[in-house]
Amino acid sequence: MIRLNAATVERLPRYFQILRALRARGREYVSSEHLARLLKVDPSLVRKDLAWMDSGLQKVGYHVASTLEKIEGVLGMHNTKEAFLVGAGSLGRALMGYRGFSEYGLKILAAFDIDEWKVGGTVGGIEVLPMSKFADLVRRLNVRIGIVTVPAEAAQAVADEMVTAGVVAIWNFAPVTLDVPDNVVVRNENLAAGFALLSYELERALNIRRSETASGDDGIEN
Amino acid sequence: MIRLNAATVERLPRYFQILRALRARGREYVSSEHLARLLKVDPSLVRKDLAWMDSGLQKVGYHVASTLEKIEGVLGMHNTKEAFLVGAGSLGRALMGYRGFSEYGLKILAAFDIDEWKVGGTVGGIEVLPMSKFADLVRRLNVRIGIVTVPAEAAQAVADEMVTAGVVAIWNFAPVTLDVPDNVVVRNENLAAGFALLSYELERALNIRRSETASGDDGIEN
DNA sequence: TAGATTGTTAATCGATTAACAATC
DNA sequence: TAGATTGTTAATCGATTAACAATC
Numbered sequence: 001m002i003r004l005n006a007a008t009v010e011r012l013p014r015y016f017q018i019l020r021a022l023r024a025r026g027r028e029y030v031s032s033e034h035l036a037r038l039l040k041v042d043p044s045l046v047r048k049d050l051a052w053m054d055s056g057l058q059k060v061g062y063h064v065a066s067t068l069e070k071i072e073g074v075l076g077m078h079n080t081k082e083a084f085l086v087g088a089g090s091l092g093r094a095l096m097g098y099r100g101f102s103e104y105g106l107k108i109l110a111a112f113d114i115d116e117w118k119v120g121g122t123v124g125g126i127e128v129l130p131m132s133k134f135a136d137l138v139r140r141l142n143v144r145i146g147i148v149t150v151p152a153e154a155a156q157a158v159a160d161e162m163v164t165a166g167v168v169a170i171w172n173f174a175p176v177t178l179d180v181p182d183n184v185v186v187r188n189e190n191l192a193a194g195f196a197l198l199s200y201e202l203e204r205a206l207n208i209r210r211s212e213t214a215s216g217d218d219g220i221e222n
Numbered sequence: 223m224i225r226l227n228a229a230t231v232e233r234l235p236r237y238f239q240i241l242r243a244l245r246a247r248g249r250e251y252v253s254s255e256h257l258a259r260l261l262k263v264d265p266s267l268v269r270k271d272l273a274w275m276d277s278g279l280q281k282v283g284y285h286v287a288s289t290l291e292k293i294e295g296v297l298g299m300h301n302t303k304e305a306f307l308v309g310a311g312s313l314g315r316a317l318m319g320y321r322g323f324s325e326y327g328l329k330i331l332a333a334f335d336i337d338e339w340k341v342g343g344t345v346g347g348i349e350v351l352p353m354s355k356f357a358d359l360v361r362r363l364n365v366r367i368g369i370v371t372v373p374a375e376a377a378q379a380v381a382d383e384m385v386t387a388g389v390v391a392i393w394n395f396a397p398v399t400l401d402v403p404d405n406v407v408v409r410n411e412n413l414a415a416g417f418a419l420l421s422y423e424l425e426r427a428l429n430i431r432r433s434e435t436a437s438g439d440d441g442i443e444n
Numbered sequence: 445t446a447g448a449t450t451g452t453t454a455a456t457c458g459a460t461t462a463a464c465a466a467t468c
Numbered sequence: 469t470a471g472a473t474t475g476t477t478a479a480t481c482g483a484t485t486a487a488c489a490a491t492c
Contacts, residue, residue, distance in 0.1 A: 013412060017399060031473065152322075169420055253450090254449075
C-alpha cells in the first residue's frame with residue numbers, strides 16, 4: 001500500500017472530480033499546469049501529488065483515464081463497502097436517496113430509527129428498520145461502517161451501540177464530538193460548521209477588498 | 223479584525239462544539255490540556271489557537287462562556303446571513319428542514335427549482351419558488367449567499383446565474399468544481415468525497431493493525 | 445507560598461514552492 | 469533536434485510541538 005501524505009489524500013477526490021469532467025469532454029491527456037489551474041494550486045504540487053501513480057508522460061502530461069483508475073484504486077472506490085445508517089430524519093433520508101454514493105463504493109444496506117412512525121417506509125430503495133434490530137443485523141451481515149444522522153443528543157448513544165455491535169468506522173453527521181475507542185475510525189461531517197467557514201471567508205474577502213480599494217489597488221491582475 | 227491562520231479557523235467550529243457541550247454540563251472553566259484531549263490535538267496548539275481571545279486565566283484555564291462568545295463573534299454566528307437555495311431535491315430539502323443552521327447565523331429565505339412539480343411546496347417553513355424569479359429576488363432582497371444543491375450537470379449554470387444576479391458567496395454541494403470570478407467565495411461540500419476519505423482511513427487503520435499484530439505489538443497503551 | 449496553567453519564544457516537523465536535470 | 473513537460477531535489481514557508489518564564 002502506497003503511503004501518501006494526508007494533504008495529498010484530501011486532494012484526491014478533487015483530482016477525481018476534475019479528471020472525470022475532462023474525460024467526459026473527451027480529453028486524453030492533461031498537463032500539471034492545466035490541472036493546477038483548475039484546482040487552484042501550484043503545478044509542482046500537482047506533479048508531486050501524482051508522481052507515485054506513474055501515469056505522467058514527459059511532454060504530453062498525465063493520461064486522464066489511467067490517472068482516474070489509480071485514484072479510484074487508492075480510494076477503494078471499486079470495491080463496494082456496505083453501511084448501515086441510523087436516523088431516518090430529513091438528512092438521513094437525503095443520504096438514502098442520493099445516487100452519487102455508489103460511484104464512491106458506498107452501499108447503504110438499510111436504515112434504522114427508534115421512531116415507530118419512520119420505521120417501515122423505504123427511501124431510494126432502502127428500508128427503514130426498527131433500531132432494535134440494529135446490533136443483530138450488524139453482526140449477521142458483518143457491517144463495518146455506520147452512518148450517524150440522528151440529532152446531537154442521541155449521537156453518542158448511537159455511536160456506543162454501533163461500536164458494541166462491531167462497527168469500526170463511523171461517518172458522523174451529528175454536531176458532536178463522539179467518544180469512541182482508538183481502534184474506531186470517525187469522520188465528522190458538520191454541515192453547519194462548513195457554513196460558518198464560508199461566511200468567515202466571505203467576511204474576510206469583503207474586508208480585504210475594502211482595504212485594497214482604500215489603498216488604491218486597481219484590482220488588475222496578469 | 224483579528225487575522226487567524228487558516229488551520230486555526232478550521233478548528234474553531236470544533237472548539238465551539240466542545241465548549242458548548244461543556245457549558246451544557248455546567249462547566250465554568252476548562253484547561254488547554256482537557257480541551258486538547260477532547261480535540262485530539264496538542265495542548266500547546268490549543269493555547270496558541272485560543273491565546274488571541276484573552277479568555278484564559280492562569281491557574282484555572284479558559285472561561286467556557288466567554289470563549290464561546292469570542293468564537294461566535296469571530297465566526298459571525300450572531301448576525302444572521304440570508305441565503306437562497308437552488309435545487310429542491312432531497313439534499314436541498316434536507317438542508318431546508320435542518321434546524322441547526324440558525325445557531326450558526328444562516329437563514330435560508332427561499333428555495334428555487336426549475337422543476338414545476340417541486341415549485342409551490344414548503345419545507346421547514348421555506349417556500350420553493352420557480353427559478354425564473356431567482357435573479358430578481360436576489361437583487362431586491364440583496365441576498366449575497368447562494369446554496370447549490372442541484373445535480374452536477376446543472377451546477378455550473380446555476381452558479382453563473384447566481385454570480386450574474388449578485389451573489390458573492392456560494393456553498394456548493396454539487397460534485398463539480400465551479401468556475402467563478404475571483405471575487406466570489408466558494409466552499410465545496412462533497413459528501414461522497416468525505417466518505418471516500420473515511421474508507422481510506424479505515425483501510426489504512428486495518429492495515430496498520432494487521433502489521434502491528436504481525437510484529438507482536440500487544441496493543442496495550444497507557 | 446507552592447503549584448498549576450497560561451502565553452509565547454524557539455525548535456521541529458511537514459507541506460508547498462522553486463528550480464532544474466532527465467526525457468520523450 | 470528543439471521544446472515541452474515530468475519527476476525530484478533543494479529551498480521556503482507555515483503550522484505544530486517543546487520548553488519555559490510569567491503569573492495568579
